[in-house]
Amino acid sequence: MAISCRTGCGQDVLYEMESFPDGFIYYMPWNLDRTIHNCQNLPENETNDELPSNIENSTIWQEYRQLEAEIGVTSYDLTFDSSETEKFEIFKKLLVLQQIKCTLFPSPLMYGYVTSDMVDLQDGVKEVWWTHLTTLSECYETVGMLDCAITALILQDKITHNQSKRILELENKKKQEQPNTTNSKYEVSIDTKLTVMQIRDTHVRELEKKIKDFLRKHYSIEKFRAENDELFLQIDESRETKNERRDVAIGKFDDHYEHLTFGSCIFIINQEVTRCKKKKELDSIFLKISSQQKREMDWVRDNFRNEIDHTVENVEEFDACAKALVIAYSARIIKHLNDLEHI
Ligand SMILES: [Zn+2]
Numbered sequence: 001m002a003i004s005c006r007t008g009c010g011q012d013v014l015y016e017m018e019s020f021p022d023g024f025i026y027y028m029p030w031n032l033d034r035t036i037h038n039c040q041n042l043p044e045n046e047t048n049d050e051l052p053s054n055i056e057n058s059t060i061w062q063e064y065r066q067l068e069a070e071i072g073v074t075s076y077d078l079t080f081d082s083s084e085t086e087k088f089e090i091f092k093k094l095l096v097l098q099q100i101k102c103t104l105f106p107s108p109l110m111y112g113y114v115t116s117d118m119v120d121l122q123d124g125v126k127e128v129w130w131t132h133l134t135t136l137s138e139c140y141e142t143v144g145m146l147d148c149a150i151t152a153l154i155l156q157d158k159i160t161h162n163q164s165k166r167i168l169e170l171e172n173k174k175k176q177e178q179p180n181t182t183n184s185k186y187e188v189s190i191d192t193k194l195t196v197m198q199i200r201d202t203h204v205r206e207l208e209k210k211i212k213d214f215l216r217k218h219y220s221i222e223k224f225r226a227e228n229d230e231l232f233l234q235i236d237e238s239r240e241t242k243n244e245r246r247d248v249a250i251g252k253f254d255d256h257y258e259h260l261t262f263g264s265c266i267f268i269i270n271q272e273v274t275r276c277k278k279k280k281e282l283d284s285i286f287l288k289i290s291s292q293q294k295r296e297m298d299w300v301r302d303n304f305r306n307e308i309d310h311t312v313e314n315v316e317e318f319d320a321c322a323k324a325l326v327i328a329y330s331a332r333i334i335k336h337l338n339d340l341e342h343i
Helices: 059-071 084-104 132-142 146-160 164-177 196-218 221-227 229-245 262-278 291-305 320-341
Strands: 002-004 012-019 025-030
Touching: 012 291, 025 084, 025 146, 059 084, 084 132, 132 146, 132 164, 146 164, 146 291, 164 320, 196 262, 196 291, 196 320, 221 229, 221 262, 262 291, 291 320
Parallel strands: none
Antiparallel strands: 002 012, 012 025
16 A cells, blocks of 8 residues: 655655565565655765755654664774674664664665765676665674575665675575575576576576466466456457467467466465465465565566566676576575475
8 A cells, every 4th residue: 555655755655565584574665656766855875874954853863863872882883893792792783773774764775875885896787785775684694694684685686686796695605604494505606607598498487387387286267367357367368369370289278377477476476475364374375485485586587587677688787696596596486386285
């Protein structure tokens, strides 16, 4: 549901709930046309905590300052002589503060330093390091909560598409530090020789196929029709048109699921998760797909399967890190969906 932006800029915003593995909830602000809400009330660049006066004097900011004073720590408490233990304790508090900041000002674009901290990565991809979400990630990382640190960066990447290098670093760190967790088993190797097109045709297509099989099995055609009437009819029509034009039998018997786009598959999964939670169908298989896994699917879709994305013209735009990640994420989700069949 759209509500008025909480900075008071006057625009209606859709706050999309994103839950972190530790239970923290971030609200991503979207405009009604599904572009990110780059709030005019929030500064794009912020240095030394100097904010425009409308923010500085706002109740929200005053409240933040008060909380900061209560928690009693700022990033200036960190010095080069801080021991590991001191650093850990400071970051535990900074994490709480950063969560509050992300809650009060949920903008993935605020605090982007665009001057000296802007690192030119390969292929001209800019890395904007200090946003609220990347700082949140750094806090999580320092206190050893790597899954949460990755979540923050995936959310940032969704908007600015410049975090794959860092996400990959964290994935590898997780693999080293927590070698026995399921997700760590997957190779996140950067030296893939595959091109983006090849990755789409193999790994991503395999993932798409797996998700369609999953829906075929657990989301009946009756339910499909009842819950997504419009989409169902659209597919019906397109099947008919295609079949009329077709002079070979291949594809003629494709079912409705086969005609779903990757995006619609994810849409149905999210819809089903919400429905099951609402109806308290708690043993539904859809609830065994975690927020993190949904976010990874989202990430794959946004980066590698988006029909209207920019990669059509320049297919090699993705850096090696993004390619490594999409391979690892696809494999991980496929494995999870396979495992679910055997529970
Ligand atoms: Zn706003």
